[in-house]
Amino acid sequence: MGEYAIRFVLGGFVVSAFAMLGDLLRPKSFAGLFGAAPSVALATLAIAIVQHGPLYAAVQTRSMGIGAVALAVYSVLVCHNLVRAHLHALAATLVALVGWLVVAGGL
Secondary structure (H helix, E strand, C coil), rough: CCHHHHHHHHHHHHHHHHHHHHHHHCCCCCHCCCCCCCHHHHHHHHHHCCCCCCHHHHHHHHHHHHHHHHHHHHHHHHHHHHCCCCCCCHHHHHHHHHHHHHHHHHH
């Protein structure tokens, strides 16, 4: 139960810090970008360092980076499929999911 309390407090603190950073930047759409994902990742890495050491946290960090690259490729593919290929949303996301799997598995 203690780990969850630490994760909750640390995550809340970092979410607040990133929300303030997002509020300072222009355009305001960055506020949502800086809201949740980086703060949860930092809280998870902090707990991983304390519980398992820096080598374990380094593996998690690399995995988070690979996931971020795969998500970026997925997002670009969905946008391309919707705007240029004029696919329906379900078809666009399913096609892009294949690209995500290739990138995530390949990296």
